[in-house]
Amino acid sequence: MKSQGSQKARDIVVLSDLHLGEGRHPVLRRYSPTEDFFRDRSFSRFLDMLSKRYERDPKGMTLVLNGDTFDFLTVTAVPGEEEAAERGFKVSAAERKFGLNPTEDKSIYKLDIIHRGHYRFFVALARFVAAGFEVAFIRGNHDMELFFPKVRERLLYHLSACTGGPDIATARQRVRFHEWFYCEPGRVFIEHGNQYDATNSVRYPLNPVLSTRGFFSTEESDVIDYPLGSIFVRYYYNRVRRLDPYTPRLLTFDQYLYFIRRYNLFDIWRVYRDHYPHFIAALSPATPAGSSHSTEEDDARQEAAFTRAAQEETHGSLYRVLSSLKIVPASASKIAIMKEMGRPVLRRMLWMTVFAFGGLSAWLMLLQLIDKIPWVTANAVLTSFFLFLTMVGAFTAWLQLDRRLRRRSSSEAVDYRRAAEKVASAVGVPLVLMGHTHMVDFKRFDNGCMYANSGTWTAIDTSWARLLPDARRMTFLYVRGHDVELCRWNDESGRFEEAPLFYFDEELPPVAAGFLDPVGAREHSWLPSSVIAVAEAEEEEEEEKHDSAP
Numbered sequence: 223m224k225s226q227g228s229q230k231a232r233d234i235v236v237l238s239d240l241h242l243g244e245g246r247h248p249v250l251r252r253y254s255p256t257e258d259f260f261r262d263r264s265f266s267r268f269l270d271m272l273s274k275r276y277e278r279d280p281k282g283m284t285l286v287l288n289g290d291t292f293d294f295l296t297v298t299a300v301p302g303e304e305e306a307a308e309r310g311f312k313v314s315a316a317e318r319k320f321g322l323n324p325t326e327d328k329s330i331y332k333l334d335i336i337h338r339g340h341y342r343f344f345v346a347l348a349r350f351v352a353a354g355f356e357v358a359f360i361r362g363n364h365d366m367e368l369f370f371p372k373v374r375e376r377l378l379y380h381l382s383a384c385t386g387g388p389d390i391a392t393a394r395q396r397v398r399f400h401e402w403f404y405c406e407p408g409r410v411f412i413e414h415g416n417q418y419d420a421t422n423s424v425r426y427p428l429n430p431v432l433s434t435r436g437f438f439s440t441e442e443s444d445v446i447d448y449p450l451g452s453i454f455v456r457y458y459y460n461r462v463r464r465l466d467p468y469t470p471r472l473l474t475f476d477q478y479l480y481f482i483r484r485y486n487l488f489d490i491w492r493v494y495r496d497h498y499p500h501f502i503a504a505l506s507p508a509t510p511a512g513s514s515h516s517t518e519e520d521d522a523r524q525e526a527a528f529t530r531a532a533q534e535e536t537h538g539s540l541y542r543v544l545s546s547l548k549i550v551p552a553s554a555s556k557i558a559i560m561k562e563m564g565r566p567v568l569r570r571m572l573w574m575t576v577f578a579f580g581g582l583s584a585w586l587m588l589l590q591l592i593d594k595i596p597w598v599t600a601n602a603v604l605t606s607f608f609l610f611l612t613m614v615g616a617f618t619a620w621l622q623l624d625r626r627l628r629r630r631s632s633s634e635a636v637d638y639r640r641a642a643e644k645v646a647s648a649v650g651v652p653l654v655l656m657g658h659t660h661m662v663d664f665k666r667f668d669n670g671c672m673y674a675n676s677g678t679w680t681a682i683d684t685s686w687a688r689l690l691p692d693a694r695r696m697t698f699l700y701v702r703g704h705d706v707e708l709c710r711w712n713d714e715s716g717r718f719e720e721a722p723l724f725y726f727d728e729e730l731p732p733v734a735a736g737f738l739d740p741v742g743a744r745e746h747s748w749l750p751s752s753v754i755a756v757a758e759a760e761e762e763e764e765e766e767k768h769d770s771a772p
Contacts, residue, residue: 323441324446327372333373381397415659657677680695
């Protein structure tokens with residue numbers, strides 16, 4: 223993007239992690255078990271509201287779809303032999319179980335399936351573009367297939383073919399595709415965020431294809447080099463979802479391991495028992511596993527891409543800088559998958575055995591000691607007392623374990639905050655915006671820079687649902703000037719609202735009293751200008767009412 227210079231910077235609306243999959247089958251009139259996005263009509267109404275708000279100046283706002291807009295990984299539908307032949311590819315036996323391989327032609331078929339199942343979404347986006355608005359796509363780890371030029375062109379074709387949509391030339395002009403990030407110098411930096419997740423980081427983001435096809439030896443064209451998390455989704459988790467579409471939505475391989483650690487062993491055993499055949503199939507030699515390994519040839523190719531980008535693109539020099547900050551991807555070998563999936567279960571079984579053996583031994587020793595006391599009443603009292611202590615101890619241990627697990631779930635947010643702070647310093651922007659985690663977040667750093675996470679529009683199971691339904695769903699980021707607001711779309715009332723977050727004592731700003739008097743605290747840099755503006759407007763409205771009162 224070009225710098226806005228002295229002109230007023232355009233507003234930016236950021237959505238991420240929509241995860242459009244196969245959607246609703248037009249004949250069966252049912253959703254695919256792997257589908258996550260059920261808000262096509264809500265999204266249409268959301269864009270209608272944006273269109274009305276900026277109808278006088280469509281160029282005053284840009285919509286950024288920040289990764290995982292489409293979920294190619296969960297599309298398992300395959301064409302028949304005749305259709306496959308017409309499209310110019312063959313479907314293997316493994317592909318009929320796990321979905322098509324991520325080649326360019328087969329990814330076009332997957333995009334066609336997504337378009338068929340989410341037609342209302344495409345119509346809404348097409349009309350939005352036709353109304354004069356710009357849309358920017360950033361690749362995530364679930365829509366890496368947008369790397370292929372023909373897939374991008376197919377997306378533009380679908381938009382231009384919609385009723386009320388733009389012509390193809392207009393679509394090419396107003397819809398932009400970004401390889402890694404969206405950046406406005408001195409103002410805002412936006413990226414999906416999977417590069418800071420070891421199981422979903424891509425080693426060569428500018429050219430994410432396999433250098434050697436290996437298990438894809440039957441493919442004659444380039445194949446996307448999936449990270450470990452994508453391998454897990456495609457070859458295992460999709461099968462779990464098809465057996466139980468109501469299973470908790472797990473975003474990363476790490477979250478699956480967290481799921482294993484959190485749930486009791488009986489449930490875990492049931493999952494392994496029910497899905498054992500699919501697990502074995504996912505680890506069979508016929509299943510591809512991606513490379514995620516570096517080679518001298520690939521490293522040289524990436525270095526050449528960085529050099530070319532620095533010469534040809536406005537922000538091309540940032541690719542090399544960001545590459546030094548991202549996490550090195552975890553290996554996608556099947557042995558690594560087996561070890562990582564089995565280690566938490568074995569560890570829990572070991573700890574349970576140790577505690578059970580230790581507790582039983584302690585009780586037997588205590589019973590022997592109590593039995594030596596000659597008084598029956600004393601025996602009964604001591605036995606009851608130690609039984610009470612055992613129950614209290616077990617309950618306390620359970621609470622501590624649950625607290626540790628909850629703390630573990632929040633550590634990911636802390637890691638992303640640290641990564642955002644490094645990015646803000648390296649890029650030189652006050653705003654760093656991400657997605658990927660599906661968890662809304664906001665953090666103001668000591669240097670004044672801010673990090674925000676846009677959350678998701680898909681189903682998410684958090685404690686917030688007990689306080690406010692959909693509090694953490696249909697969320698987005700609203701950038702105006704050098705400030706960002708964390709918002710949610712209230713579809714029932716048709717308006718934007720603030721997405722709720724709790725603050726804790728350690729997160730309080732230096733002058734906490736400013737919360738009581740926002741207007742009087744405008745000199746404090748930690749207070750957003752939007753808060754001051756709202757407070758001043760409310761104060762003026764109250765004064766007008768007071769002056770007009772008889």
